[in-house]
Amino acid sequence: MGKNLTKRSEDYSKWYNELVVKADLAENSGVRGCMVIKPYGYAIWEKMQAALDAMFKETGHENAYFPIFIPKSYLSKEASHVEGFAKECAVVTHYRLKNAEDGSGIVVDETAKLEEELIVRPTSETIIWDTYRRWIQSYRDLPLKINQWANVVRWEMRTRLFLRTAEFLWQEGHTAHATEKEAVEEAETILDIYANFAEGHMAVPVIRGTKTASERFAGALETYCIEALMQDGKALQAGTSHFLGQNFAKAFDVQFDTRDGQRDHVWATSWGVSTRLVGALIMTHSDDNGLVLPPKLAPIQVVVVPIYKGEAQLEAISTKVRPLLEALKARGISVKYDDRDTHKPGFKFNEYELKGVPVRVAIGPRDMENGTFEVARRDTFEKQVIASEGIVDHISDLLEEMQRAIFAKALDFRDTHITDVDSYEEFKEVLNSKGGFVSAHWDGTDATEQRIKDETKATIRCIPLNSVSDPGQCMVSGKPSPYRVIFAKAY
Template sequence: MSKEITSRSEDYSKWYNDIVRKAGLADHSAVRGCMVIKPYGFAIWEKIRDQLDSMFKETGHVNAYFPLFIPKSFLSKEAEHVEGFAKECAVVTHHRLMNDPNGKGVIVDPDAKLEEELIVRPTSETIIWNTYRDWISSYRDLPLLINQWANVVRWELRTKLFMRTAEFLWQEGHTAHATKDEAVQETLTILDIYAKFAEEYMAVPVVKGIKTANERFAGAEETYTIEAMMQDGKALQSGTSHFLGQNFAKAFDVKYLTQQNKQEYVWATSWGVSTRLMGALVMAHSDDEGLVLPPKLAPIQVVIIPIPKPNEQIDAVAEDIMAKLKAVGVTVKYDTDKKKRPGFKFADYEMKGVPVRIAIGKRDLEKGVVEVARRDTKEKYTEPLEGITDHIQELLGHIQDNIFKKAYDFRKEHTTEVDTWEDFQKAIENKGGFVAAHWDGTTETEVKIKELTKATIRCIALDQEEEAGKCILTGKPSSKRVLFAKAY
């Protein structure tokens, strides 16, 4: 097997690429910047999707689907919005192919030019708000709480599997409200869902915060974010929730009649997380042996491996364990492949990040035990068959907690408070991670700091306490610290 993985210390980027490929998550495709998500990778995405989907539904959202194509004219209706995406749009100009009269193959039929070009959606605000105009006429139609699961295209020039690809999968929620307060509340509700999902399911601790004007979504009044930290100390924006004000309502003329019979523009939000979460999952937990998955998102939570190969006696025990685990909602796989040796299977499931492995051999059965191994700590021990179901269930919980704690401790160690420019530079350069520092609140300073250090303001944490201080660069007064980091 040539499955070895480049170590993190040797080359973090290469390590990441190795994990993604060798754990069977995704491959490069024939199309530049686009990936093929493989079955195992997609199974994880499905877990992410299903969980989030149920959380959205619990909070009153419903799913719908809007077109992949957006008329070019729509994008120009909200000036800031179009500016944010103009440089990375795929444009459909024709609708027909024909045989090449000069030879083999096909060419674009020049007679099939579209009257109005279509943009492959980079995000759907415009097409959705154009639709909402028809759906909203009265306060009785509000709030409108819609989400869609879709693919979008942003013509990225520099790509990395899951982290940034030209096409990616995501969910985008688009809501309309009667009042500003309600819309702001919506963005915060979603932010909480994202944070809860990240921490409780992905086991990735996140900072909830507000983006600076400079980092804000094009067309938003306010952008809220959850920021995670990867093992190389870089920050990863893992989800965003935008308060859009009345910008899109005005651009698309979406008004409603109030109870007082007055015409008002509606208030909007939009929010999304993407397959980038897959990248976060890999980068937050995995090690040099492969993927490490939190049990709650693992497509296979427990794998049972017969030693050295299946036989009637082992099968019977394995099937019994499987049935009991399945009954309590644990996903189990019994690997009966006779061609592969146990050692190979051990390595393979470690590569794939399966949280728990149970090995059953003749010697174990004579003693009424099995061997249990956990992926996160690499611990291995024997456990009586009696009560194995409860033990495994409990263990999965411990693993979930332990993975989170490990990531939490890492973030804690890599969060530094500094008060001088010199310390700031040192922290960013040598230690990495989040650096909490005072900032004078201007975009100019923010941009300057980025030029000098590559660090950007990830967010102003929602729970950041007020504290008088001086901007690390300009010395101007500041009322609270913001989080800086180098980011993906």
Template sequence: MSKSLPSRADNYSEWYNELVKRADLAENSAVRGCMIIKPYGYSIWEKMQRALDDMFKETGHSNAYFPLFIPKSFLSKEASHVEGFAKECAVVTHYRLKNDPNGGGVIVDPDAKLEEELIVRPTSETVIWSSYKNWIQSYRDLPLLINQWANVVRWEMRTRLFLRTAEFLWQEGHTAHATKQEAIEETEQMLEVYAEFAETFMAMPVLKGIKTANERFAGADETYCIEAMMQDGKALQAGTSHFLGQNFAKAFDVKFVNKENQLDYVWGTSWGVSTRLVGALIMAHSDDQGLVLPPKLAPIQVVIVPIYKGDEQLENIKARINPLVKALKKRGVSVKFDFTDNQSPGFKFAEYELKGVPIRLAIGNRDMENGTIELARRDTREKTSMPFEGIEDVIVDTLEDIQRNIYQKAFDFRAANTFEVNSWDEFTAKIEDGGFLSAHWDGSSETEEKIKELTKATIRCIPLDAKEEAGKCILTGAPSSRRVIFARAY
């Protein structure tokens, strides 16, 4: 194994794949397309979960759990929903194995065929709405605000660790409301929650917008999304929030009596983010030395590496460092004091850089004599010798500064790679370099398809803050009233 990563400039996707493996985040499993999330990778996901879960609770949602299996008949109740997912479903057909009479292990017992096949959930709208039918009778039962943390399976042709896997972990919120207005507000609120999470915790600026009809969730009336820009200029959909209208209520016959004693279908939303966010996090900030993690999501925020000769020096260093570790933990900073002697300090430096630990402190005999400590920050890779006295405050401030700095860096990168284009020539030339292209579009699915076919660029979203502006579609020249964002996407 060579010591350094492939560089982003040489081969971005190889850099990504290698980084995921080397940083010990995840690996491929024996099952095609399914990944094993290793402890370090999982701890990042856990940090994400905790922050998101708090935000969901804060906005009034409760967690629940629905089954992994969906009766086949459920899936077909909402026509466009089944159409959207049918091609990528894993199906359970039998419930028993038996010994192979010809030897050679076990075989599926043909006598154990299920009456009705079960689909491994690709998303849970259908099971959940079939329960909501029983849960909702009156406007007093509404709104119903449920979230679940679960795994889902979508049999993708081509997979990549975290970004697109056949099985992935996610949360899916499913809410029911008495009015259309309230459901739309919920959809928008959750988009806002996602955007805030992405920007404050992941330090990743996102574009909020609405999907075109082509890109809309199967079964939704409107799909809202947050789109982020990766360092290669490609777009990544980081989260979606769907206004389901009354589609699932009608498909599953979920009615309620309103205040005026009239029977009506409820209005629904669903919204989700997945382990894909871990992939987004990696691609948004990391560099050729390895991961760069935002302090708010880093499993280890500070690592302390002692440099010593002999037990006596180590004991002296421990005596100085242990109180610092204690004090930092008390302030909510996660610290690792790595005094193992299996590896040289140089090895540890490289290792913790690869793993994206935001701050590294090094302390050796020289520092012990001078009353100093060396602080290295991962984002800028700057090393500074500092007085040991007062280092605790410096660390806390620096963590905040790193969080700010990597957000700003990502923000500036996106700004530098977002362009307004006004002609087809300009569009086709510019799209080759990646980035977001803000351009006019005539609003038709045919044009959108055509552009995708010609350039591989898709409409990522119609930004929520898009200004009214008269213009001409870059492909057809037909009139348009606002710009949309095009990009090549993951």
């Protein structure tokens, strides 16, 4: 269709990279590993932010903002935390540039060296818990439920637009509670929000679960996650929520007067989702013609394209279209009227397919005669001719129907790509043929997990929540296993 997009079946990875660039979502910048998020891509992120932010606020969270810099000594206070992040830290060592004395240009002023290096935050637990020490004295100050929208930096060596970048945008929630029970409940509440957002807005089905010890966040006692499946059969971790126990409260000495007059360390959670979700959205739904966006996250939900010859015809069509645009806007539907005279309708159709605009409305001379519009949906390419009278209701219903259909399609794909296996041979065979999630018994040891990873590149994505008792034997060691866990190769 003239988009010169590599087919998914040819090279899924190349298809993804090309699509991100051609659909004007993002591109690489002149700074290694850092991307530029272009307006169309950023508009998707803004829609995600708005929906998530409302969900956080409805559940009693407030936004705040903490410094981008973390003194090196803070990062070091929680031992496993620094261990997890030390290898990918951007370090600020100086605070001034100057003209080189030999006139060769601008250089770092060596006399302006920081006494203590500052780390550009890879995540904010340490600077936030250093602050919480001042905010929390008593059980009356709890719970403290704060979220931050921010940029973070992790010096990744192999980067990919949206999926893995040195700088990315995210939200990070950090909460403090009086009891372990409350903190665990908070981590689970957030996992529900993430799962509901993924399924309800992104139309991406997810498996909820917990991570194994080796895959936990650095400093967490439990990491809850949602795992999605991409069209190439690889898994993608779409969000995590951590129960941190009292680790950070102890590292930063955050104690409080309990209701019954004791002193105790505070219980903590942290949780985040990032611009990585944009990558997940693209990879779950899009096709060889370009993006497919669920209506709830589409920056433009409807585009109207006039098909005309000459000024007079365009004017007549525009007069007919104007009330439609107003009526759609009044329903809260975002609509664009593309009456550019520099491009042909065919070019425009191509462009909006590439950009995944859910509904395309075309109107030409015959429609003018018949009092109709041609309505095409992006996901299935189905077209219908609709009478003017019912057009607004039709489009409104169609957007809802498409949101459901896009989810149903992804769910069907996901469900047909969960395979139960009982032997290691079968496990390897399934991984290499159809891929997807593989559900198998595991003996619960790091050693077996590591061996499977080394031999197959598959990792345990999660231990599904609410697993029913289903005793069996580890497919590798034959040792007893209480329930199946979910393996996959992953992004």
